[in-house]
């Protein structure tokens with residue numbers, strides 16, 4: 001295992017060079033990998049394993065669109081596609097990739113098929129870490145581990161097809177056979193991971209729940225909404241408020257930050273933007289730090305998991321969710337965003353260019369002006 005230095009701290013990382021696919025195939029040659037669930041992670045992980053020459057089957061409830069999708073993807077009923085119970089029985093490694101709520105509901109069934117020496121695999125630490133709430137307590141004589149790709153199943157598949165790998169974290173909760181490490185790492189490579197970062201179940205789920213409620217989705221939407229509202233209250237048009245809050249960030253700055261880091265961004269913008277960003281970032285850090293602390297505590301004490309289990313299992317869950325999503329969708333912020341996105345050159349109908357050159361030129365010109373304004377090396381922010 002390689003030790004890599006991350007900003008002064010050494011961490012264990014497994015690379016594809018030290019654990020190549022050949023080795024993974026060797027470790028898994030006598031295993032049947034049963035991927036239970038064919039939602040988002042299921043297809044990515046099952047297809048990548050199949051293309052990597054691993055003996056993989058899918059367990060999915062019948063008479064659903066998802067069952068049909070598995071068939072369209074080449075899984076064959078009775079050969080590589082089974083009802084969940086049959087797949088559980090055949091699998092020596094059970095990849096439990098149902099939604100977190102369904103994992104709780106199906107647990108009594110899964111438990112029946114966890115005979116000694118089998119392995120139970122997750123892609124999230126949720127079920128095990130919050131086992132007082134989920135009831136997921138595996139028997140002692142099976143291996144329990146996780147590989148959590150740091151992205152959606154769609155990205156996992158897409159990057160695999162491009163010959164790249166998505167980074168994943170991995171963790172071992174229980175090593176009953178003495179083979180848990182080689183099994184989990186072999187699976188990590190087989191599902192299409194690039195690098196595998198060591199963690200444990202608790203840290204995986206705590207950081208994941210904090211991240212999605214924080215800067216990945218919750219906090220970022222909150223900051224967008226606050227800045228947009230201030231600009232609107234001060235008389236800026238919706239398009240101007242949106243461009244300065246979201247469009248410039250996603251279209252121009254974030255790709256550069258992804259490539260080079262925010263430190264580089266700070267060193268490569270106009271002096272005016274640089275001065276302002278250096279003056280203000282710590283104020284934002286200090287203002288939001290107490291909220292992040294509250295969020296982490298809510299995760300750590302099990303409040304977030306309990307809330308998610310309670311609300312997601314209510315019979316009218318879908319309707320209530322639709323109403324919340326509708327509010328977001330219909331907000332001025334995201335309605336303005338819809339129009340701004342439609343002005344991007346790639347979203348202009350091709351026919352328009354041929355039939356209405358004057359209109360096309362003017363829309364393009366509008367966009368060009370916006371793009372120039374958003375050019376980060378000239379004037380970010």
Ligand SMILES: NC(=O)c1ccc[n+]([C@@H]2O[C@H](COP(=O)([O-])OP(=O)(O)OC[C@H]3O[C@@H](n4cnc5c(N)ncnc54)[C@H](OP(=O)(O)O)[C@@H]3O)[C@@H](O)[C@H]2O)c1
Pocket residue numbers: 036037038039040041042060061064065066067096097098099100102105106123124148149150151152153154
């Ligand atoms: N989404 C991601 O990209 C992502 C990323 C990293 C980790 N993870 C983790 O990976 C795991 C799987 O997540 P996911 O997003 O792929 O799951 P998902 O799409 O929500 O899972 C849907 C699957 O669960 C089945 N299912 C739902 N309710 C069921 C029930 N009551 N009985 C039987 N089957 C049921 C669905 O079958 P039907 O279609 O028939 O309903 C479908 O096969 C989770 O632990 C998640 O935290 C997900």
